[in-house]
Amino acid sequence: MNSQTKKVMVIGGGIAGMTAAWELARAGVEVALVEKAAFLGGYSIQYACKATDQCQQCGACGVEKMLANVIGEPRIRVYLAAEAAAVAGDGPFTVTLRASGNQPEAIDAACGKGYEKDPAACAAARGYSIHNAVFYKADGGFDPRRVAAPESVEVDAVVVATGFVPFNPDEKPTYRYRQVANVVTGLDLERAKRVYGDVRRPSDGALPKKMAFIQCVGSRDERLGHLWCSQACCPYALRSALATRFKHPELDITVFYMDIQNTTNSFDTFYEQCRQSMRFVRTIPVDMYETEDGGVRTRFMAEEDGLPVEEIFDLVVLSVGIMPGNDNPALAEMLGIGLGAEGFFARPDLLNTSATVRNGLFVAGTAGGPMTISGSMASAGQSAAAVLQYLGRA
């Protein structure tokens, strides 16, 4: 057993990176957590709670909790707005860092000089969580004592947890995202709920009366080269729909789908609950038109009566899926680890899915493929265990 303190770099501070960092720190390892954005938490810190009168186990609050853990853990050193520029050596590694150029978002009127005035909106402007506040000074800029990165760091192992990007609906132009105001993505919906605490139409801020979710946007699509199921978008859309319905029982919700991904143990009861409170249509609509009062008119095939139907919705949510991160090709090249055909980091060992082709380099979370928050946490746990084994600590 090695008594010398080991040091590990985790690249990417989303739920996977934070979980890996925390697990490693708890095992006595020093961690350098390098995050490109101006805040910790990745995408999943931007989501709203989806509880009805009961917790629906969406996992979002677990991210908040993990963020608090990481901030309170002295063995984790966080470098924000930083990225790895080069990695030298075969373990130990010398990682050169550089600034990513991402700065904290400008503080808007809601935020003023602190979080007090409008905590929710301010948290959104500054990293989506009050826990990220420790990284900023009162004027909104970074606190250099907390986040400034050195030029290079010596580490014994590296965990790649750089996550994913949500599908960009511009690649499916008939949905006319960005052109029709009330066509939004699942991510837009989550962010808005996190900021305003409720569902709002972008065009006028009104509560929608009739809402639609379109599933599988960007996933399961040979044309785009995305044959995978993204795993997360059925659960997030259905939970979000159910929570919104619970809050506004008069709201009319339609879910357009081709398949529903079964992701939880209690899925059957959950799905039954969904079926009772919303309409499921097994057809994907494709064309969106804006009506004069901001409605979204679309057409779809009603299978039961074999006729095309036109309907107008106040808000259409595109359930965008999980796509390989934008940095994957450059990172894979820089780190000397390959990408799989789909563009996620290759994990050649079926029994140890956190291992890459290079000793000492590991993958965690959606960097390796589509998964949910709990899946990402489990994957990060496996990575941390594999790192500890590699370091001779387990």
Add this chain to the structure above:
Amino acid sequence: MSEEAIKLGGKKKSTFMDKVKELLPEGGNLNLCLTCGACSSGCPATGLEGMDPRKFLRMAALGMDEEITTSPWVWMCTMCQRCIYVCPMKIDIPQLVYNARAAWPREKRPKGILGSCDMALRNESGSAMGTSPDDFRFVVEDVLEEYREAQPEFAEMQAPIDKQGAEFFLNQNSREPVTEPDELVPLWKILHLAGIDWTYGSKGWGGENYCMFLADDDAWKHLATNTVQHADELGCKVYLNTE
């Protein structure tokens, strides 16, 4: 040594869809359907004759060849390819439709399309309206003269027919010279202002190809060959299909 795939069960009866798959690159992806219905949502022919593209493909996949090759819906498909465009699996439904059309006895195919194809075969213009090369030349020259006089800024505008060595060979829907001659002019103006060296052909100027819509491959080929050969004889480099 090459490995033989293990075959389960007896040999399946070859269906209409199997035959179409053999004709298409990558089988037209015909067996990759996710039944998502995007094609039907976007198709202008959805709901006509109780049919829509998803249902049509399903029926073909289930081997319902009789229904597929007799449904009049195949004649309502506009061949617009919108279904392919929105299909996540790029499935070539119009090709399936096309082949289902071809399975119809020629004389049973819709009168309008059939008549238009037959008409086009009867004249060198390739015109479904039956407009002869001479009539076409007369209309073009007449309209050109009128515009050159009425609009001095277009006094130099050309609308040549059979100009040897022009860069672009242009065809023309033959409805316009007959019913809406003024509609010919906007494109001439654009080509004039852009300084394009172009020509019509006296042979094969008719751009509509009803024989294609009729799924009559031989006649379609005849019309296409006629016009392309003429463009070649004139030494044109680019064939501009306006249809």
